[in-house]
Amino acid sequence: MFKNQQITKDIFYVGVNDRQKHKFENMLPLPNGVSYNSYLIMDEKTALIDTVDISFGDIFIDKIQSQLQGKPLDYLIINHMEPDHSGSIRLIRKYFPKMKIVGNSKTLSMVQGFYGLDDNTLEIKDGEILKLGNHKLEFIFTPMVHWPETIMTFDQTEKILFSGDAFGTFGTLDGAIVDADMNIDRYWDEMVRYYANIVGKYGSPVQKALQKLKSVDFQVICSTHGPVWKENISEVVDVYDQLSRYQGKEGVVIVYGSMYGNTELMAETVAQGLSEGGIKNIVVHNVSKTDSSYIIRDIFKYRGLIVGSPTYCNELYPEIDSLLRKIEIRGVKNRVFGCFGSFTWASAAVKRLTTFVETMKWETAEISVDEKQGLKKDNYQACLELGRQVATMMKNHVDDPAHCV
Ligand code: FEO
Numbered sequence: 001m002f003k004n005q006q007i008t009k010d011i012f013y014v015g016v017n018d019r020q021k022h023k024f025e026n027m028l029p030l031p032n033g034v035s036y037n038s039y040l041i042m043d044e045k046t047a048l049i050d051t052v053d054i055s056f057g058d059i060f061i062d063k064i065q066s067q068l069q070g071k072p073l074d075y076l077i078i079n080h081m082e083p084d085h086s087g088s089i090r091l092i093r094k095y096f097p098k099m100k101i102v103g104n105s106k107t108l109s110m111v112q113g114f115y116g117l118d119d120n121t122l123e124i125k126d127g128e129i130l131k132l133g134n135h136k137l138e139f140i141f142t143p144m145v146h147w148p149e150t151i152m153t154f155d156q157t158e159k160i161l162f163s164g165d166a167f168g169t170f171g172t173l174d175g176a177i178v179d180a181d182m183n184i185d186r187y188w189d190e191m192v193r194y195y196a197n198i199v200g201k202y203g204s205p206v207q208k209a210l211q212k213l214k215s216v217d218f219q220v221i222c223s224t225h226g227p228v229w230k231e232n233i234s235e236v237v238d239v240y241d242q243l244s245r246y247q248g249k250e251g252v253v254i255v256y257g258s259m260y261g262n263t264e265l266m267a268e269t270v271a272q273g274l275s276e277g278g279i280k281n282i283v284v285h286n287v288s289k290t291d292s293s294y295i296i297r298d299i300f301k302y303r304g305l306i307v308g309s310p311t312y313c314n315e316l317y318p319e320i321d322s323l324l325r326k327i328e329i330r331g332v333k334n335r336v337f338g339c340f341g342s343f344t345w346a347s348a349a350v351k352r353l354t355t356f357v358e359t360m361k362w363e364t365a366e367i368s369v370d371e372k373q374g375l376k377k378d379n380y381q382a383c384l385e386l387g388r389q390v391a392t393m394m395k396n397h398v399d400d401p402a403h404c405v
Helices: 054-068 089-095 105-115 185-213 233-244 262-276 292-301 318-329 349-360 377-396
Strands: 011-013 016-018 034-036 039-041 047-049 075-077 100-103 121-123 129-131 136-141 151-155 160-164 220-223 249-256 282-286 302-312 336-343 369-372
Touching: 016 054, 039 054, 054 089, 089 105, 100 105, 105 121, 185 233, 185 292, 220 233, 249 262, 249 292, 249 318, 249 377, 262 282, 262 302, 262 336, 262 369, 262 377, 282 292, 292 302, 292 318, 302 318, 302 349, 302 377, 318 349, 336 349, 336 377, 349 369, 369 377
Parallel strands: 047 075, 075 100, 100 121, 160 220, 249 282, 249 302, 302 336, 336 369
Antiparallel strands: 011 039, 016 034, 039 047, 129 136, 136 151, 151 160
8 A cells, every 4th residue: 555755766664753752762752753763675686674663563564475476585673673673573573584684793693582582583794685686685783882882884875875874863754755746844853852862872982973974885774763864965974973072062051940039039130141252052951941952953063051950958959869879870061161159158069160161171150140049149259250261261172082972
């Protein structure tokens, strides 16, 4: 029944849209949904690249069978084992029991571990080639982009890179599959949010993968999430290059927690100081209102970060504490930092923020503002000055190459 969309004469899109799930990995909001992309190569031998989340298993099988028209499915090539892509392996095997499952040793071990399958498999090595007939598939190992088993598959014949999670975005595919056939504006921020939250910890492995891809002449990127990239390849690769080097653009994120508005007023004042210092990209987030995935996205996007927190139970405000842990885990580098806070009877938050930035080894403003109870004239001026000082530091900041990856 299905008329699958063609990427090229022999390659068909058989992926699905997920407009049902509220949170990816049960953590990251999906206001625009997400696609799980899978591709079928029709040649003398047929090969499926990755599967989809098992919630969509039935429709996925229908799409594959519509294309095969009774031909056997010879190979399932697994670029990545996370269950949003591997979830339908056991189902596919039931429909195509003779199909060979293709992956590296780590992949095949995970196939056994997750799905209990260890027969009819083909272990491949880095650089090995699998011939389907006209199509020659080269396997490129790219560990930790985003799991240890991750590989990319390069179709040498049609110069198509099946890249796994790399270069993917949140957001469903609404009709068209290829970037040239759609308005791609809505995907850029979602690509950054996807990268920052999911792959963000692995800047160094992503850099190694990008170096490896320099010798691969790909002209199309088929990722596992979001559009197929044909017209915007250099832009997409640049996004990954900058993010994985932790190179932020000129701009500052102010993130604060506030129970009764005192720390919030400090945040507003610091923002004004930044603006007076000439910073145009200023993003202010209330940590209790904005989901942290969007805050992390903006921290990857911009070079400056100023954090404000009230003291709570002699510690940081819990939501700020949680956010800092997420930043630490991702090893964000090369940032310009400032902090402020408020307290009622004993100050702790600003000390904690200072300890945090020492761990991160970021360039830090000399001024920090710590207000007892309501904001008063001296500290109002100090908040303005903090903003101005961070603005000046931003203008003078040079990324330390030693801290880039
Ligand atoms: Fe889309 Fe790492 O899974």
